[in-house]
Every structure is written in C-alpha cells, then in structure tokens.
Amino acid sequence: MEEVEWTPRQPRAEDLRVGLISWAGSYLTYEPYKNTVTATAKGLGRRQTWEILVSNEHETQAVVRLRSLQGLYLLCEADGSLCYGRPRTSHHGCFLIRFHRNGQWTLQCIISGRYLESDGEDVFCTSRVLSAYHMWTPPALHVHVILFSPLNHCYARADPTMGRVWVDAPIPCLEECGFLLHFQDGCYHLETSAHTFLSHLDRLVSQPSTQTAFHMQVRPGGLVALSDGEGGMLYPQGTRLLLSLGSNPHGGEEWFILQRCPTWVSLTSKARKFLSVIYDVEVCAASEHISPMSLFQFECDNETPTLQLRSANGCYLAQRRHRAVMADGHPVECETFFRMHWNCGRILLQSPNGRFLGIAANGLLMASATVPGPNEEFGIRLANRPFLALRGRYGYVGTSSEHDLLQCNMDQPDCIHLLPCRQGIYHFQAQGGSFWSITSFGTFRPWGKFALNFCIELQGSNLLTVLAPNGFYMRSDRSGTLLADSEDITKECIWEF
Numbered sequence: 001m002e003e004v005e006w007t008p009r010q011p012r013a014e015d016l017r018v019g020l021i022s023w024a025g026s027y028l029t030y031e032p033y034k035n036t037v038t039a040t041a042k043g044l045g046r047r048q049t050w051e052i053l054v055s056n057e058h059e060t061q062a063v064v065r066l067r068s069l070q071g072l073y074l075l076c077e078a079d080g081s082l083c084y085g086r087p088r089t090s091h092h093g094c095f096l097i098r099f100h101r102n103g104q105w106t107l108q109c110i111i112s113g114r115y116l117e118s119d120g121e122d123v124f125c126t127s128r129v130l131s132a133y134h135m136w137t138p139p140a141l142h143v144h145v146i147l148f149s150p151l152n153h154c155y156a157r158a159d160p161t162m163g164r165v166w167v168d169a170p171i172p173c174l175e176e177c178g179f180l181l182h183f184q185d186g187c188y189h190l191e192t193s194a195h196t197f198l199s200h201l202d203r204l205v206s207q208p209s210t211q212t213a214f215h216m217q218v219r220p221g222g223l224v225a226l227s228d229g230e231g232g233m234l235y236p237q238g239t240r241l242l243l244s245l246g247s248n249p250h251g252g253e254e255w256f257i258l259q260r261c262p263t264w265v266s267l268t269s270k271a272r273k274f275l276s277v278i279y280d281v282e283v284c285a286a287s288e289h290i291s292p293m294s295l296f297q298f299e300c301d302n303e304t305p306t307l308q309l310r311s312a313n314g315c316y317l318a319q320r321r322h323r324a325v326m327a328d329g330h331p332v333e334c335e336t337f338f339r340m341h342w343n344c345g346r347i348l349l350q351s352p353n354g355r356f357l358g359i360a361a362n363g364l365l366m367a368s369a370t371v372p373g374p375n376e377e378f379g380i381r382l383a384n385r386p387f388l389a390l391r392g393r394y395g396y397v398g399t400s401s402e403h404d405l406l407q408c409n410m411d412q413p414d415c416i417h418l419l420p421c422r423q424g425i426y427h428f429q430a431q432g433g434s435f436w437s438i439t440s441f442g443t444f445r446p447w448g449k450f451a452l453n454f455c456i457e458l459q460g461s462n463l464l465t466v467l468a469p470n471g472f473y474m475r476s477d478r479s480g481t482l483l484a485d486s487e488d489i490t491k492e493c494i495w496e497f
Contacts, residue, residue, distance in 0.1 A: 017051050018138040018218070019044045020105070024120040028136070030068045030084045037074060037082045039118035043395050043411050044139065050074070052097075061098045062219070063110065076109040076116075080126040102229065103186075103215040104135040138218045139183045142462075143396075143413060144389050144497070146172045147179065147224075147256040152236055156243055156256070158192035163204045165192075165243040167236035171312055173295045175384040178261040182412065187213035188226070193386055195415075200228050202244035218258075225254040260462050261384070263298040266290055267347075268379040268423060269359045275378070277311045281328045283365040295383050300460045306337045307349070317365075319351045325365040345424020345455040345467075346377040379423025382456070389413035391496040392476030399430075399446055406436075406444040409480035419451065427451035438469055442485040465493050 020028040027041045027048035041048050046069050056063040066074040068084070073093045075083050087093040094110040107116040114125040115134040127134070147156040149167050157169040158176045169177050180191040189208045191197050196204035197212040205212060214226040214234065226234040232245035235253040267275040269285040274294040278284050287294065296317070297310040309317045311327040316336040318329025329336035338357070339350040349357040351367035356376040360366045369376050390397040396413035399406060416436075419427040428436040430446035437448025455467035466474040468484035475492040477483050486493050 017049050019048045020050065021137040021139060022118040022120070022123075023133055023135055024118065026118070026120065028074075028118075028123065030070075030072070030074070032070060032072075032084070035084050037084055037123045038121060039123050040121050043409060045394055045409075055094070061096060064095055064097050064107075065093050066095070066107075076112065076114070076125045078112070080112070080114060080124050082116075082123050082125065099217055099219060100135070101215075101217070101227070103217050103227075104137050105218075106130065106134050107136065137186055142260045142496075143181050143391075144261040145179055145181055145258050146177050146261050147258060148172075149236060149241075149253075149256055151251060151253055151255075152241060154236075154241065158194065158196070158204065160192070160194045160196065160204070163196075164202065165198055165204070167241040167243055172262055173264045173292065173297070173312060173384060175386050178384060180389065180415070182208065184208075185213075186215075187229075188216045189213060190226070198243070200232070200245055202242065219255075222258045223255050224258045225256070227254075263382065263458065263461060264295050264384040265298050265458075266294050266381050266383045267296065268381075270374050270377065271359075272379070273359075273363070275365060277313055277327045280313065281315070281326045283317060283325050283327055284363045285359045285365065286363045290383075298458060298461060300340075300458065300463075305340055305459075307340045308336050308338070319353065319367050323351075323353075323355065323367045325351070325357060325367060340458075341372075342457045343377060345380075345422075345457065347380045347424075347458075348372050348376050349378070380458075381420060381423060382418065385418065385497075387415040387417045388497050389415060392494075393492055394476050394478065394480065397482055397495075403481075404445060405439075406446055406482040407480050408476035408482040414446070421451075421453060424457070425453050425455055428454050438484060442468070442470060442472060442483050444482050444484070459489075459494060462496055463494050464497055465489055466495065 022039045026039045029038050029041045029047050049069055050066045053065040053067055054062050072084050073087055075085055075093045091110050095107040096110055098106045109125045113128050115127055116125055117133045152167055154167050155169040155172045155177050156165055156167050158165050175193045178193050182189040189197055189212045196206055197208050199205045199211045215229045217225040228245055231247055233249050233254040234243055234245055235249045237244050237246055273285040274287050274290050275285050276287050276294040292312050295312055299308040313327055315327050316329035317325055317327055318333055318335040320326045334352055341348040355367040356369040356372040357367050358369050358376040392408050395409035397408050398410035398414035415431055417429040419429055421427055435448040435451045437445045452469040457465050459465055468474050470484055472484045473486040473489055473493040474484045475486045
C-alpha cells in the first residue's frame with residue numbers, strides 16, 4: 001500500500017467560535033428572552049459563545065458576522081442600538097473586524113461605520129472615533145489544544161528532557177503535543193502536559209510568571225500567533241525547528257492553527273492484546289506492548305453514535321471483503337463508520353453490515369458476530385490524555401475558594417489527573433495529589449484519601465460522560481455544584497474535554 005501523508009482535519013464549527021471580553025472584563029452576551037445584547041457576564045458559557053462567519057478576509061482585517069449558538073445574529077440598528085435576530089439585508093449584521101498587534105479586536109459596523117463598544121453593562125455602536133472602550137479580547141474557547149504549523153506541516157511538541165518545545169511532530173498522537181492555554185490579565189500562558197511553562201527564554205520553566213506571558217493574535221479559522229508584546233514572535237527556528245522568540249519570521253512562520261487536542265485511544269482484546277496495524281493495512285490483536293501503530297484517533301460525529309478510527313498510517317479502519325477490517329479506508333467511505341455501544345467502560349463496534357467487530361482465531365480483526373459477546377468487547381484507554389480539563393454547560397469543573405465542594409461553573413479548569421485502573425476505569429486525582437471523594441448527596445470534594453473508580457465513556461471526538469462511583473452519571477447543575485445523580489445521559493451529563 002502506498003504511504004499516506006497525515007493530513008490535518010479541516011476546521012470544524014467549534015474552531016470558529018470565540019468569546020469576546022470587553023475592556024471591563026465582562027463577556028459579550030446575548031439575552032434570548034429580552035432580544036438584547038449585554039456585556040455583564042463574568043464567565044464564558046453558551047450565551048457568551050459566538051461563531052465567527054467570515055465573508056472576506058485580508059491581512060489584518062476581515063468582514064464577519066457574529067452568530068450565537070441559537071443560530072441568531074448580532075445586529076446593529078440605525079440608532080446605534082444592538083439587537084439579536086436575523087439579518088434583513090445583505091450587509092445587516094456585518095462588521096469589519098481588525099486584528100491589533102496586542103491580540104485585541106475591534107468591530108466596526110459596515111453600514112454606519114461605528115464601533116462596537118461597551119460601558120461595562122450595555123453594548124452599542126455610536127462612536128466613529130476609536131478608543132480603548134472599543135477593544136475586545138477573544139480568549140481561546142478550548143484550553144487543551146494542539147498547535148499545527150501549516151508552513152512546516154508539523155505539530156508543536158514539548159520535550160521535557162531538553163526543556164524545549166520543537167515543531168517536529170508529524171502526527172499529534174503523543175501527550176507531549178497537547179498544551180493547556182491559561183488566560184490571565186489579557187495574556188496567555190502555555191503549559192505542557194508535564195505542567196511546565198514555555199518562557200520568553202525559549203525554555204520550559206516550572207512556574208508561570210511575566211516571562212511566560214504571551215499576547216495572542218487570533219484570526220477566524222483557528223489561526224493564532226504568539227508574541228511577547230515587545231516585537232518578538234514565537235515561530236520555529238533552526239534546523240530542528242525550535243519554537244522560540246524572534247523578530248524576523250518569513251512567509252507566515254509565526255501563524256499556527258489552534259485546535260482542540262484530538263483524542264487518541266488504544267484498544268485491547270479479551271486476551272489483553274493491543275489492536276495494532278501490521279503489514280501496512282492488516283489489523284491484528286497480537287502484541288502485549290503498545291506501539292505507535294496501536295494508537296487510533298477517535299473521530300466521532302457528535303450528533304450520531306457513529307465512530308471512525310484513524311490509524312497512525314493516515315488511513316481509517318474499514319470493513320472490507322470477507323468481513324475483514326483493514327486500515328486502508330478514506331474518511332468519506334461509508335465502510336469506515338462504525339456504531340459504538342458501551343458496556344461499563346468497554347466498547348463494542350458494529351460495522352455497516354450490522355455485524356460486530358471481534359478477534360478471529362488467527363488474531364485478525366473481523367466483523368463476524370451478529371450477537372455480541374465477550375470477544376466483541378474491547379478495552380479502551382485514552383492514549384494521549386494524562387489529565388482532563390472538563391467543561392460543561394455552565395463552565396469548567398474546578399475548585400473555588402468560596403466552596404468546599406467541586407464546582408462546574410468556573411472560568412478556568414482544574415486538571416483532573418487520570419490514574420488508569422483497568423480498561424475504561426480511572427481514579428480521579430486532584431492537583432494536590434489527593435483523590436476525588438463523593439458524598440452521600442452525590443457532590444464531590446477534591447481531598448479524599450482513597451482512590452475511587454470512575455468510568456469514562458466517550459460520546460464524541462471531544463465529548464465524554466462519567467459514571468461516578470455511586471452508579472449515577474456526573475452532571476453540571478445550574479447552582480454551580482457538580483453532581484452525580486442522573487440515571488440517564490442528559491445534556492448536562494455531556495462534558496467537553
């Protein structure tokens with residue numbers, strides 16, 4: 001089989017979504033029941049999330065519309081007031097967005113020429129003279145991300161041994177390719193999976209400081225550039241493509257595509273053998289040791305329970321003749337879509353012909369069984385996620401100085417360290433080394449002495465549910481308290497990670 005070059009996926013709708021923070025530190029918010037737009041919210045939720053629709057882009061500016069998750073648009077009226085609805089003309093709701101060097105945006109109404117601004121509460125378009133009140137900061141919506149260099153066709157990778165970050169990973173399957181973005185005081189801190197921070201001195205340091213703070217220039221489509229605010233830009237340099245500050249990037253070297261950290265998994269058979277791609281395309285359960293060819297990118301349509309598994313060879317698992325499953329599929333082939341079923345942390349995969357995947361006597365992966373049994377259940381483990389940063393309907397999961405219970409409405413997440421117990425089952429460890437504990441009311445505390453079992457079930461490319469030790473699904477609550485009291489999977493039980 002010819003070698004297939006790894007191609008990054010195209011930006012999804014969620015990659016084009018942002019929150020917008022005013023000069024007062026509050027978020028641009030649509031109020032669906034009042035048909036108005038305000039800037040009073042201090043946290044980033046669904047009503048503070050906007051999709052950027054670009055109609056024309058050039059260098060430092062673009063013509064855009066802002067659409068809410070409900071499908072309605074930010075509209076500027078003739079008197080300078082703002083409302084929330086559907087455009088009446090081709091230019092209604094269009095803004096000229098300018099990208100400033102400090103990472104902030106300004107949005108100018110195309111029809112009136114007036115700038116979008118806030119007084120700390122209300123939002124309006126009345127002034128044609130640009131000022132600090134017209135500046136909006138677009139924080140990244142996803143804190144766990146990867147950085148892809150379109151010029152070098154490689155991903156950024158932290159090297160804890162050398163204390164550096166290189167842009168040399170052709171495939172983002174390693175946990176070292178994942179980074180946490182911390183937004184604080186208008187700047188970003190880039191944290192590695194080993195919890196070190198990239199500094200202005202091109203080295204990884206143990207603590208965040210002014211030397212680890214970067215300004216981020218954001219453009220629609222997930223493009224970002226990081227600078228120190230004094231003329232230096234981060235871009236790959238030298239023959240080894242060291243990610244470091246410089247003042248002379250060429251041909252767009254400083255621009256990266258920022259995407260959610262993808263989900264890579266390993267699968268094991270009933271005999272605890274890893275599924276691996278051998279001889280380029282055959283899929284076999286024969287090895288007791290994990291290798292790069294035992295890793296699969298978990299790609300799932302969030303609207304349906306269908307799954308695609310992409311191998312490190314760049315191809316997808318696909319059902320072929322004689323019920324064999326091969327790693328030679330392309331993303332548009334219907335034979336690459338498998339229906340997934342969960343059973344206590346173990347996954348069953350049903351092929352397009354209705355048969356379930358299992359391991360044949362010769363170790364090969366086949367779609368044979370009409371009724372699934374233990375041979376059709378696979379253990380699944382997150383391969384590139386040593387920790388989780390969970391975001392629900394009301395914010396991130398984390399601790400608060402005002403509460404002794406874990407909250408689900410935080411602006412910044414706490415890292416939940418994953419200690420694999422057995423396939424699909426994990427212990428949740430808090431940042432201080434203690435374990436998550438659960439109360440009789442289904443609430444959680446982060447200072448338990450004993451490890452408890454949590455069952456993770458993937459529901460999408462970056463979506464999961466958690467079955468807590470009390471047998472109920474973990475969910476977010478409007479009160480802000482994290483709860484485990486749901487027998488069924490509802491929207492509040494779905495977590496972005």
